[in-house]
Amino acid sequence: MTPMLSFENVNVAIADAPVLRNVSFSLQPGVSAALIGRNGAGKTTTVRTIMGFTKSAGTVRLNGEDLGPIAPHRRPGLGLGYAPEDRRLFSAFTVEENILLPGRVAKLNPEETRRRLERAYSVLPELKELARRPAGSVSGGQGKMVALGRALMLGTRLIILDEPFQGLAPVLAQRYAEALRRLRSQDKDITLLITESNPKLLETFADVTLTIERGEISSQQG
Numbered sequence: 001m002t003p004m005l006s007f008e009n010v011n012v013a014i015a016d017a018p019v020l021r022n023v024s025f026s027l028q029p030g031v032s033a034a035l036i037g038r039n040g041a042g043k044t045t046t047v048r049t050i051m052g053f054t055k056s057a058g059t060v061r062l063n064g065e066d067l068g069p070i071a072p073h074r075r076p077g078l079g080l081g082y083a084p085e086d087r088r089l090f091s092a093f094t095v096e097e098n099i100l101l102p103g104r105v106a107k108l109n110p111e112e113t114r115r116r117l118e119r120a121y122s123v124l125p126e127l128k129e130l131a132r133r134p135a136g137s138v139s140g141g142q143g144k145m146v147a148l149g150r151a152l153m154l155g156t157r158l159i160i161l162d163e164p165f166q167g168l169a170p171v172l173a174q175r176y177a178e179a180l181r182r183l184r185s186q187d188k189d190i191t192l193l194i195t196e197s198n199p200k201l202l203e204t205f206a207d208v209t210l211t212i213e214r215g216e217i218s219s220q221q222g
Helices: 045-049 072-078 095-105 110-122 125-131 140-154 170-186
Strands: 005-016 017-027 030-037 056-060 080-083 160-164 191-196 207-212 216-221
Touching: 005 045, 005 160, 017 045, 017 056, 017 160, 030 045, 030 095, 045 056, 045 125, 045 160, 045 191, 072 080, 080 140, 080 170, 095 110, 095 125, 095 140, 110 125, 125 140, 140 160, 140 170, 170 191
Parallel strands: 030 191, 030 207, 080 160, 160 191
Antiparallel strands: 005 017, 005 056, 207 216
């Protein structure tokens, strides 16, 4: 089976300092994968490399296709959904406008836009209640859920979540985890890649655990 995502000897340096060193791994379609490592280990650089936000050597493939020649702004159209650690919401837009934005940029037709919005609301029902509120008025934890909803608009193959549990109160962390389980139950073919500093948060959810240390994958379990 062709992996949904693969890294082949990927190296990334920032300001001439090596950040990723010969990173190689592969994820099959439909797996939930945790990328575990301390702060500064290379987790965010790994996911930003998938999205094309770094200058890298080596090969990153999505479903066998080399992402190297594909510009960053075109990668979400391949079925990549990305929720960065800092959420990056447009505070003056409503919650629903933030969720819809990637679909509008990708010029999805109205029927497909509506279908994907309902998908996001089925995974994150509380966002429907917040839909008309300005995104700048929601809490930090709710903002992370909005970022997940936005990622679902284009993420039909691979969803990438960078430190989604960081800073969440236990109640919100539980609700976020429940949303991920709903997503997994509704779409068994989608691949999830979640970065996290605390391995215990994802140990019951992840099918595959990748550990990164000092820019190198030190182990892969599952």
